[in-house]
Amino acid sequence: MRTVTVGTRGSTLALSQTRWVVERLKEQWPETEFRIQTITTKGDKNRASLQSMAKAGDKGFWIKEIQDALLAKSIDIAVHSLKDLPTEQTEGLDIASIPKRADARDVLVGAEGFKSLADLPQGARIGTSSVRRRAFLKAFRPDLQVIPVRGNIETRMAAVASDDYDAVILAGAGLIRTDQRHRADEFVSTDILLPAPGQGALALEVRADDDLIAEVAYAINDAVTDDRITAEREFLAGLGAGCLAPVGAFATVKGDLLTLEGWVGAVDGSEVIKATTSGDASECADLGAELAEDMLSQGAQRLIEMAKED
Ligand SMILES: NCc1[nH]cc(CCC(=O)O)c1CC(=O)O
Incomplete structure (x- = not known):
């Protein structure tokens, strides 16, 4: 064989x-x-x-x-x-x-006593190097300090144990797939942090x-995952953006209906453009392309360019 x-x-x-x-x-x-x-x-x-x-x-x-x-x-x-x-x-x-996709959401891993994004003290220091997470975190809580933390999962988990960060944000799927789900203090709602296209x-x-x-x-x-990811990636491609842009996309499927949500943020969190579309899951690619066009007409391009200059 x-x-x-x-x-x-x-x-x-x-x-x-x-x-x-x-x-x-x-x-x-x-x-x-x-x-x-x-x-x-x-x-x-x-x-x-x-x-x-x-x-x-x-x-x-x-x-x-x-x-x-x-x-x-x-x-x-x-x-x-x-x-x-x-x-x-x-x-x-x-x-x-x-x-089959794992949980697409971002997770918060907090230092002792810091268990959720909403409950973090004023001015808390959050580790992430993702412009998407930075933009959406600052939009949710302008008081938070977002501090870069580079490296693999191990390095970023170790940052929480140091005195330099109060919490870090990671893809939940990374913890799940390395048998560390228990280390996630909060699976952050997609109403606060929309995941990266294809995350998980x-x-x-x-x-x-x-x-x-x-x-x-x-x-x-997995056919359902395939449709969700196709919608999210067509959206990203339609924006002319890559995986390092302040762009979130999250598709869900119920029966034959696919719903796609997209966000594009200013890196400083001063603005987030949001839009949603839905239609038959067999139209997943077109739904993604249409949502991108919709958001470009709302000024998404300017925010994507702003992030490149950051
Ligand atoms: N950019 C690095 C990267 N690529 C995929 C994952 C996590 C697993 C996934 O999203 O499928 C990560 C780490 C992270 O974002 O925390």
Whole structure:
């Protein structure tokens, strides 16, 4: 029986979510052998300059080396955090499968006694390097001080134990997938922090001409997650924005009805443009594109440009 090589980054989160994927794949393909290969990316090597790479338009800093390994056939399937994957599809590659999404919300991890965003003391110091979180946090509570905290989940969790932060904000899915759900003090309501497009979801990327591998990956596709993510990413693409923009998007599905909410914020929280649309889930891509147009006509472009100059 052939062996399928699954590639990912070497971080705790990347490995945990790839093990999760491989377990699901094994259930579907018990005769196939899967092995995991870790790959170092530019983002792993050079965290300090992430923001400058983003400004230079280098969107693929978490994934470029992994995509190269796919194209070179040293791996067969790449597992990515969907929110890190640029909206433009890479030549020669396809997203073959989007497994069931974990909780998309951001979580608050507080220092001793700090258990919810609403109850934090005046002027509390919140760690996050995401412009989206900064914009929406400042809009919710202008008194909060938002302080950058870079690094992987471990580094950001350690920041709470230091005296420099009262709380940090992370993607809940990161804690869930590394068996640390209990460390989340609050799953922040999407009325306060709208998640990043694709947050909490994974993407299985394959070579576009490898039908056999695509079929292997597709066995764990989740149709509802797929529709939600398609709407959110079309919205992001329609805005002409990337994963480092102050943009939130969150789609939900009830029966055949998909509802998509989008926010674009000023980095200082002085303004947040919000809009919602809904329609048949089969129209998910059009719903995303329409919402982007709606928000561009309301001035979203100016806020996105403002964040790049920040
Ligand atoms: N940008 C880094 C990144 N990419 C995916 C996740 C978390 C898992 C996910 O959203 O699927 C994180 C960390 C974070 O935002 O806290």
